[in-house]
Amino acid sequence: MLSNFAVVVRCIESYQNVRSCSGVVIDFERGLVLTSGSLLSCLIDTNAADRQSLATVDQLAKTLKFEIIVKLENNNRKSSSFMALECQLRSRWYCRQVQEVLDNSMPSHRWSFTIPPEKQWDNMDDGTKAANTNPLAEENHSNQKSDPSVITQFLLLQITDTNKKFLNSDPIEMADRRLLKRGDVVEVISTPFGDSYPLIFYNSSTKGIISNICGKKNQLFLTDARCLAGSEGGAVVCKLAGQSKASLVGVVMSPFCFKDTEWTGFTLVVPIDLILTSLPSKHHPLVHDFMALKLPNSTRSNLTPNSDISFFDKVSSAVVYIQSLSSWGSGVVIDRYKGLIITCSHVVHPCNSNSDDDCNHGESDRKVRVLTTKPIKRWYNAVVLYPKQHCQVLDVAVIKILDFLPSQLSSISLCKSDSAISTGSDILIIGYGMFPPHTYEANEPTVTRGSIASICRINNKPMLIQTSAAIQCGTSGGALISKNTGELLGITVSKVKNVNSGGIYTYISFCIPVTRIYPQIVKYNQSKDISDLKMLSYQNDSAVGQLWLMKATAVGHTSRL
Numbered sequence: 395m396l397s398n399f400a401v402v403v404r405c406i407e408s409y410q411n412v413r414s415c416s417g418v419v420i421d422f423e424r425g426l427v428l429t430s431g432s433l434l435s436c437l438i439d440t441n442a443a444d445r446q447s448l449a450t451v452d453q454l455a456k457t458l459k460f461e462i463i464v465k466l467e468n469n470n471r472k473s474s475s476f477m478a479l480e481c482q483l484r485s486r487w488y489c490r491q492v493q494e495v496l497d498n499s500m501p502s503h504r505w506s507f508t509i510p511p512e513k514q515w516d517n518m519d520d521g522t523k524a525a526n527t528n529p530l531a532e533e534n535h536s537n538q539k540s541d542p543s544v545i546t547q548f549l550l551l552q553i554t555d556t557n558k559k560f561l562n563s564d565p566i567e568m569a570d571r572r573l574l575k576r577g578d579v580v581e582v583i584s585t586p587f588g589d590s591y592p593l594i595f596y597n598s599s600t601k602g603i604i605s606n607i608c609g610k611k612n613q614l615f616l617t618d619a620r621c622l623a624g625s626e627g628g629a630v631v632c633k634l635a636g637q638s639k640a641s642l643v644g645v646v647m648s649p650f651c652f653k654d655t656e657w658t659g660f661t662l663v664v665p666i667d668l669i670l671t672s673l674p675s676k677h678h679p680l681v682h683d684f685m686a687l688k689l690p691n692s693t694r695s696n697l698t699p700n701s702d703i704s705f706f707d708k709v710s711s712a713v714v715y716i717q718s719l720s721s722w723g724s725g726v727v728i729d730r731y732k733g734l735i736i737t738c739s740h741v742v743h744p745c746n747s748n749s750d751d752d753c754n755h756g757e758s759d760r761k762v763r764v765l766t767t768k769p770i771k772r773w774y775n776a777v778v779l780y781p782k783q784h785c786q787v788l789d790v791a792v793i794k795i796l797d798f799l800p801s802q803l804s805s806i807s808l809c810k811s812d813s814a815i816s817t818g819s820d821i822l823i824i825g826y827g828m829f830p831p832h833t834y835e836a837n838e839p840t841v842t843r844g845s846i847a848s849i850c851r852i853n854n855k856p857m858l859i860q861t862s863a864a865i866q867c868g869t870s871g872g873a874l875i876s877k878n879t880g881e882l883l884g885i886t887v888s889k890v891k892n893v894n895s896g897g898i899y900t901y902i903s904f905c906i907p908v909t910r911i912y913p914q915i916v917k918y919n920q921s922k923d924i925s926d927l928k929m930l931s932y933q934n935d936s937a938v939g940q941l942w943l944m945k946a947t948a949v950g951h952t953s954r955l
Contacts, residue, residue, distance in 0.1 A: 399566055400583040400597050400629040402463035403429040403551065404478070414588030416628035417462060417551070418645060420568075420666075424552065427462055427481060428645060428669065430627035431547025434458075434486070451483050458483070460551055463589055465596055476592055479555035486549050489672045492647070492664050493546045495609040507545050507648040507662065545626070545648045545662070548669055566631075569641035571612045571665035573634055576841050577706035578604045582619045582661065584628025584646060595624075604632075605660060606840040614647075615663040618842045618864050621649030630663050642666050658828055659842070659864030659900040706822075706841060709875050711768035711804035712882075713839045715826045716776075716793070716871065718742045718762050724825035724839065724872035725764065725793065726885060728912070730803035732919065733795035735764065735776070736911055737871030738887055742778050742791050764795055767838065770802055779918075780927035787932045787939045788906055789887050791871075792915065806873065809881040812909050815856050819846045823863040823886055823903065825872020839872070844901070846883075852937045859884050859905040866900070874905045884908050 403417035417429035434454070460481040465474060580602060586595045602619025621628065626649065631640040644663040651660045712727045716737055723741030728734055742762055762776045780792040795803070809815065820843070827840045844863030849856050859874065865886055874884040884905035891898050910930075917926040932938040 398464045398467075400585070401427065402585045402589050402592060402596070403427065403433060403481075403549075403627060404461045404463060404589050405433045406459040406461070407457060412589075414463075414590075415624055415626040416584035416588070416646065418627065418629045418642065419462075420566075420642070425481075425554075426484075427551040427553065428627070429549050429551065430545065430645070430647065431486065431488075431549055432544050432626045432648075433549060434547070435544045451486055454486070455483055462551070462553065463592060463596075465592070474593060474596075476596070479553050481551040482554050484550045484552050485673060486547065487672065487674055489546050489548060489664060489669055491609070491611065491613045491668060491672065495614045496546065499608055507650060507652070546664075548645075548664075548673075550673065567637075567639075567641045568666050568670075569632065569634060569643045570667055571615075571643070574604055574607070574612070574615065574632065574643055574665075575706065576604050576606060576710070576838060578632050578634070580604060580615075580617055580619060580630050580632045580643065580663075581640065582617070582621055582625065582628055582630050582646060584621060584625035584649075586622035586624045588624040590624070602661070603841065603843045605842055606838060611668075612665065613668055615644055615665065616651075616660045616840065617663055618659060619661055620659070621646060621661045623649060625649040625661075645669060656867070656898055657900055658866050660828075705880060707768070709806060709822070709873070709880050710824045710839050710841065712806035713824045713826075713873050715765040715767075715839075716741055716762065717765070722826065722868060723870045724827075724868065724886070726871070726873045726882060727766075727803050727805045728808060728882070728915065729919070730805040731800045733776075733798050733803065734779075734915065734919075735793045735795065736885055736908075736915075737791050737793065738789045738885065739781060739791040740789055741871045742781065742793060762793060764793070766803060768804055772802065774798055779924065780930065787935070787942050788910070788930055789942075790885070790906060790911060790930050792918075792927055792930075806875075807879075807881045808908055808912055809876065809879075809883050810909070810912070812854075812856055812907070814876070814879070814881070815846070815849060815859065815883055815907060815909070817846050817849055820844075820877035821846055821861055821863060821883065822875040822877055823861065823865055823869065823872060823905075824875060825865070825869035825886060827866030827869035827872070840866075840869070843877070847902075850941055852935075852941065855910070856907040857910060857938055858941055859907055861903050861905060862901055863903060864900045865889050865903040869903075874908075882908050885911070 399419060401417050401419060402414055404412060404414040406412050413433055415430050415433050417427050420426050420428050460483055461478045462481055463476050463478050465476055582600050583597050585592060586598055600619045600621060602617045605616045605618050608614040625646050628646040629642060630644040630646060632643045633640040644665045647662040647664045649661050651658045651662055714725045714727060714735060716723050716725045718741060723737060725735040725737035728736055762778060764774045764776045766772055774795045776793045776795050778791060778793050823842050824839050842863040842865065844861050847860045847862050850858040861874065869886050872886045873882055874886060876883055884907045887904050887906055889898060889900060890902040914926055914929050
């Protein structure tokens, strides 16, 4: 980790009104620090009509004091010590291109990017809830406005303190956002809870992957790296292929992302080059020197090819978007020659027949539509070959695309052996979570990373796979992929919800092993008899029913903790 490359930024209005978050030193020679505009959220009226009348930099300088907090590197000290360096606000601006993405893809009536009211905290996992109800966190972060324009605002500070010599660090290279692709591993360096307790939290590191890229010009990154309040303005770095050290690729815009009060598990990141190029030159003469900072003119094509990039494109090309009436979900092409797709029954439920008869191919079946994005982007009509009946257990559906050519579809290698599904294995979950592809221009499914947490077996056969990868609404029917082999291990079914409190646990997901599905599809391909698919129901297996219906089985004395 680079010494004092990422810092804590503090805004002081009065002794009782101090706010803090994270920041990045982008130019050590000039002492330039970039941070999030959420630092000033207490001054911003959420009325959109007032956005044009924001206080000027000079007006703010008269009432506010800015500091950065840096860690003193001294091996002779028994414990870490910190120093506050005074700064001057040089510029304040909105990144409007990012605001456009939020307006188009994440409308404010359904999305929130700040800590929700206390009654909504149960939608997050226990660890995050506990951390953010810490009194240290509430002091500096509880008053943040919910206006999305706050998080698309950035501040440029300049260190005026003569002690800036303590900012000893190697220069950090900045990367063009066009170099990043889904699946790239990123590291977030920030200080959770700001200046509340830097002795513990200063420049904490968390890693994840680029889960998706939104906007026609790659204006916004989604990462599954887990961040907390106070991480706004934190540095996001990535070691690109062909580079010896990590480059600064972005800044944390929001560590939280809620849809309909449900925590998605994503951190929003704005690319560093977009922030720099959106900085208006009229704000201050220093800006002209600042814009002279050179961004690499390289393109990914002249870097050493990253094997993971082609890997992610390959494994995600078989994941499709399924629309059924007003709902949507994901699916996986398992046979491109026959146009067969497996998904969850609840994804196509509005089109399911209430009859036990074989699925007819009438007009009702055409309510299911499938969108492929690779190798070509195209909509297809589809029929439901096997819908889940009321008494069935496994949430599985098999659908068939109509009027297609095999060259228009991509399929994926399937795991054929139960022994290949093992606890602790690195996995990916790929699906169209959170929003359908037509709401953002990337048109790519979202990828999250995790591991197989546990495997529930019946008669020594995997029947349920639990993973630690985050999933969201719309991921149902998506692919569970082995990170090592690229094989399809299963399909995503659900995450965990507390039926008493309504709390949703984003990082606990359940999947159906593909080894329980594919053998029946092979039989159907040979016989063309729909009854072979009905064997997927497991309706006569009480053990499978107890497992997937989450019927508790007490063993001995139950803990009361």
